[in-house]
Amino acid sequence: MRIALMTTCLVDQFFPQVAESMVRVLAACGVQVEVPSAQTCCGQPAYNSGFAAEARVVGQTLLTAFADAEYVVTPSGSCAGMVHHVFPTLFQGSPHSSQQAQALAEKTYEFSQFLLQVLGIDDLGAVFPHRVTFHPSCHGLRLLGVRAEPVRLLQRVRGLTYVELPAAEDCCGFGGTFALKLPALSTAMVDEKVRHVLATGAEVLVSTDMGCLMNMGGRLRRLGHPVRVMHLAELLAEGLRQGGR
């Protein structure tokens, strides 16, 4: 099977190791990955700020880049949520783009969704002997409906102790430009999340979106807490290495 990777701008520029981990995990599942170079960003930061026209121009790069792909997989529930929830109406003005947007929405999957729903794999043979908790990204959860998949993948990892995060479904306070427009409020929100994370006693905090992880991790490190922050794909890739795969 071949898939096209929707890297997302955040991962491409700040967290390339996440995309690399994802490619390695998918390769271990027998999936061949392509990375169309015409992609830049889904336009969500502009869209959520009210700049829909600007978002449309930027989002168009994805319509072009993935026009021929059979499956599109991305390490972000938020960007996949943008494609599913917003793209079909964002491109309504042009029949051709609208059709492309609809098609893209139908073939775009968040990483954990793709593993479970398309590949039907929940046990990769990964080994990761640590205490781990999981924060679901709001957009993955509420725009895409990714609820059980990431936890199921974690629970199949050998040696991993999964600890449920209290009030897990509460927002971490990231919200894209929200964190820049109202930084003190965003900090109060992430502080509540940090308290919950610390209460689990977890060594590792996992999520499916680098936006959330950048926020929670940035706060954890500023406060000097040694909780390691990982994308689900990073944990699984490291688990595969530890499992000798």
Next chain:
Amino acid sequence: MQTSVQGSRTSASGQAAGTLAERVERALQDDFLRRAVQFTTQRLRHNKQQAAAALGQWEAWRERGRQIRAHTVAHLDRYLQQFVENVRRHGGHVHFAADAAEAVHLVVQLACDRGVRLAVKSKSMVSEEVHLNDGLTAAGVRVVETDLGEYIIQLAGEPPSHLIAPAIHKNREQIRDLFCAAGGRGLTTDTPSLAGFARQQLRQLFLTADLGISGCNFAIAETGTVVLFTNEGNGRMVTSLPRTHIVMLGMERLLPTLADLEVMANLLPRSATGQKLTAYMTLLTGPRREGEGDGPEELHVVVLDNGRSNLLGDPAFQDVLHCIRCGACLNVCPVYRQVGGHAYGSVYPGPIGAVLTPLLQPGPETADLPYASSLCGACFEACPVKIPLHDLLVRLRQRNVERGWVKPGERLAWYAFQRTFARPGRYRRVMRLARWAQAGRVQAGELAQAPGPLRGWTASRQAPALAARSFQERWSALAAELRERPAAKEDANDA
């Protein structure tokens, strides 16, 4: 009664001072407020989850609720006319108010014509919306709030900070102090002590008031019935003891039939407080009839538009009129939980307030409300009639851009974003340039201090630095490496 209850909340009732960011900063400094709000929203939210689960089929109930509200609002003209005809048929009077000033004028006129000196009120957000108490007080009518929460904040001279729990931001100690200042002797912070004081104070007022003013949870078109959901019994006192009863009705709060009320009676109390049933569900059809022992001699319904009809037929925003004012979106909102209701600076707080207020009062002064959200979508998930509040918040931000209610600097920033990210080649060149620019600031892959608009981030958080090489730049080497070990598939199948 020795209390110094005054109708006026003028100082706090208008748009609160400052920008959204300033009001938020102030609220964040108030530990009492934050603890009180967090404690109560947590409890309401938990109770709601339990109540919804116990009912079963919650999603089906929500969908039915949405359908009823969408249908009603889509045919509002018809149902409003039917309601008005039925109220009049039963001997009630109906008045239409185009805006807040008209509504206040109508009520003041009704009160003055009848020589009213004391009015008792049960809870009504519509009366808050038009600042009715200020108008009545100015006309020499004493107004007393009789809902316990409203009574508390009236003593404090503050506007409500929650749709159904108006004094959510006050703790027991603060309430005891307010009651002591109002003449309470030897009060403790126990519920019986505090509630006992309020009951004793209010009882005499119920018996002497010349006018009762209530809100209206639902107005039933087919019967002309006004429906109130209350928990304290004060609503029944207000609507049955005084000679005259005035109902403040938002023009969209209709339901076609009593059968539709059954659905709402299941959704509203569960969503609001987690109750299976509200303690008192009062259905009032017309004033006292011949031979009846109680009820008012006169019933007046004031139907308020105040910007609502502008939303009818607007596909972008009409959904907001489906709201049944349960407050569930406030209780789950991570922003509301941190700052409470006053930080919104509008009568309607929380996610619904951040949508409703800029729609009812469009203008630059309410334009920052839609940014009081991280767009997490918890409000939509909690809404018993499925209003897509997270989408409406984004549409309001779009409206700000269209109407020029955003800063020129922000417009420029998004123009630059579009120019950069529209062309893959340009995107890569610009990011390489940014990487060069960040050199010298990076420590262990992070920035402790970032410039410009990122300063707010690094004030409390580490920021990631741009990676030395982007994934696109690493991809060809990684692809080559993976081509050299193609045996992975067989391995995976063993797993």
